[in-house]
Amino acid sequence: MNFRRFALIFLPYGWLLALFLVPFIIVLKISLSDIALAIPPYSPTIDFSGGWKGLTGFLGKLDFENFVFLTMDDLYWKAYLSSLKIALLATFATLLVGFPIAYGMARAPEEWRPTLMMLVILPFWTSFLIRVYAWIGILSQEGYLNQFLLWTGIISNPLLILNTNAAVYIGIVYTYLPFMILPIYASLEKMDISLLEAAEDLGCSRTQAFWLITLPLSRSGIIAGCFLVFIPTIGEFVIPSLLGGSGTLMIGKVLWEEFFSNRDWPVASAVAVILLLILVVPIVLFQRNQQKQAEAEE
C-alpha cells in the first residue's frame, strides 16, 4: 500500500526531475562556464575521477560572467523586449481571428461540430516546418498572394511582405491559431444558450448580451488561449528566421545564432536561462487560471 502510494507520487516527480530539472541544471551549468576551443566548447567540465576535490575545483571555476555580459550588449535586452512586443501583438491578433472562429464553431449545428473541429486540427498532421515554408511561397514577391492581388488589379506593384515583421505576425497567427480556438471553443460550447435568452428577456439587446454574458463566461477560455499562444511565441525561432527579415529581432533567433554561428554555448545558455525566468511569470498565471476554472466547474 505504502509502496503504491510512493510509486504514484514518484512517477510524475521523477518525470519532471529527469526531463525538466536535469536538463535545466545542465543548461544552467553551461551558462556559468567559460567559452573554450574544445569539445565540448566550454570549460570547466566535470571530471568525476577527481573525486571530491575535483568537484569543488570545478564549482570554483563557475561564475556569472556571461550574465553580466548580457547586460553590457544592448542587443540582448532589445531582443527580449522585441520578442515580448511581437508575442503580445501576435497573441492579440490570434485572439481577434480565433474568437469569431471558435464562436462560429460553438454555435454551429451539433452535427457539424466534429467536422469543424477536425478542420482546425488537420494542419497539425503536416510538418510545422513545411507549413511555414509554404507561407514563403504565398508571401514572396512572386508568390500567390501578390500574383492574385496583381491579377485583380488591387495593386500595381507587388507588396513586400516576406522578410518583414508582417510576415512573422502572419506566420505566428496561422501556426498558433488552433491553440487559441480550442480552449475558447470549449468554454463557449459549455455555455447554456438559455442564458442569452434570459438576458434578452430581461431587456438586453443581442450585442449587450454578448458583452455582458458571452464574453465574461468565455473569459477563462480566452485567458488559456492567450497564454498557450503567448508562451511559445516569445521563444519562437523558426517563424522569424524563415519569414522574418534582418530587421526582425527575436530572442529565439539570437539564441540560435549564439549557439550555431558564434558557437558560444555559455552565452547562449545564459540567454536561455533568462528567457526561462521571463516565462515563469506567465506560466504561473496560466496555471492559476486553469486551477480557478477547474474550481468553478466542480
Add this chain to the structure above:
Amino acid sequence: MAQAKGQKVFAPWEDANEKPLIQFKGVTKKFGDFVAIDDIDLDIFAKEFFALLGPSGCGKTTLMRMLAGFETPTKGVIMLDGQDIDPVPANKRPVNMMFQSYALFPHLTVEQNIAFGLKRSPMPKDEIPARVDEMLKLTRLSRFAKRKPHQISGGQRQRVALARSLAKAPKLLLLDEPLGALDKKLRQDTQFELMDIQEKTGTTFVIVTHDQEEAMTVASRVAVMNEGKLIQVSTPDRIYENPNSLYVADFIGEVNIIRGKCSPHKKSEDRYEINWAEDQPKLIATSDQPFGKDDACAMAIRPEKITISAEKPEGTPNVLKGRVHDIGYLGSISTYHVQLPSGEIIKAQTTNSRRISRRSFTWDDEVWLSWTETAGILLPDAPLVTS
C-alpha cells in the same frame, strides 16, 4: 386558489365584460412540416394563475415562448393588453420568463442577477438597490445576496430565478416547469410559496408543466394540451370532475374507464344506461353531452368515488361484485384493485380511517363496489394515448 370569506370569487373568464390580458387568435406555429401549435384561440385574464398542462411535445412550451417573443406565430395574432405583440421584440416586451434551467448568470452574484433586468430598464439608478432588496425579502434570500449561484442550493436558485423575473414588475410572468428540478417535498412547499407571491404581487402568471398535480394546486385555470391543440380549458375542479374527453379524464389523475354502448335512461334526460358486458347489470351515469341510442361510449369514474364494502349495499344503482386482486397501501389511503368476473380490474380508493388490522376485507376476499348515478361521467369513446 384560496379565497377569503365574503370576497367575490375570482372568475373573470365567466364575466363577458372582462377584457382578457392575453388573447390568442387563431394562432398556428409550424416548424417545417411539423405543426407545433394548431389554430389556438385562448383568453388569459389579468391576475390569473394560468397553467398549460400536457405531455412533452404537446406544444405548451412553444406557446409560452411565443408569449416571451422567442418564437413568432406562423399564422394568427397574439394580443397583450389589446395590442398585437408580434412586432415587439423579446427585450422590449413587458413579459418576463423564469427558465426551466433557471438560466442564472453564473458569473454574477444573487444580487447582481436580480438587478440585471432593472439596470436595463428606465428605472433610475438610485432606486435599483431598494427594488433588489424588496425582491430579496419577498423570496427570503436576503442572507444570500452576495453569493454566486453555484454557492446556493437548488431551492434557493429557483427563488433567485423567480426574484429576477419578477424584479421588473412584468405584466405577465412566464414560468417554464419552474419546479421540475426540485425534489418532491420542496416542490410542494414551493407551490404554495409561488401562489403566495402571485397573490402578493398581483402579477399574471402563466406556468408550463407536465405535472398535473402541480397544475391543479397552483392554477386558477388549467389548459390541457395535446398535439398542439387545446383539449380543455377550465378550472382545476371542473377539469377533474367534468373532463370533456376521455383524453383529459385519463391524463388528469387516476380513472377507471368502462367502455360500452349507451341508451338514454327512461326517467331522466341527462342519465344514460350503459350496457358494457353481457352478464353484468347495466350501469347508470350522467353526461353533459347528448348521446344517441347504442352510441359507443366510455364511462370514466375516479377511484375515490367508488365505495368498497364486504356486504352488498342496498339502494345504490351501480353495484358490481368482484375479488380483491391487489392492495396498494399509501398510508392515508389505500387503493384496491378489484377484479370483476369478466377479468377487468377496477380501482377503488378508501381513506384508512381505521387501523389496517381492523379492515374487513383483504386479498382474495369477495367485495362489492358501488357508486352513485352522478359519480361517473359518460364520454364519447376514443382510443387512449398512453404517454
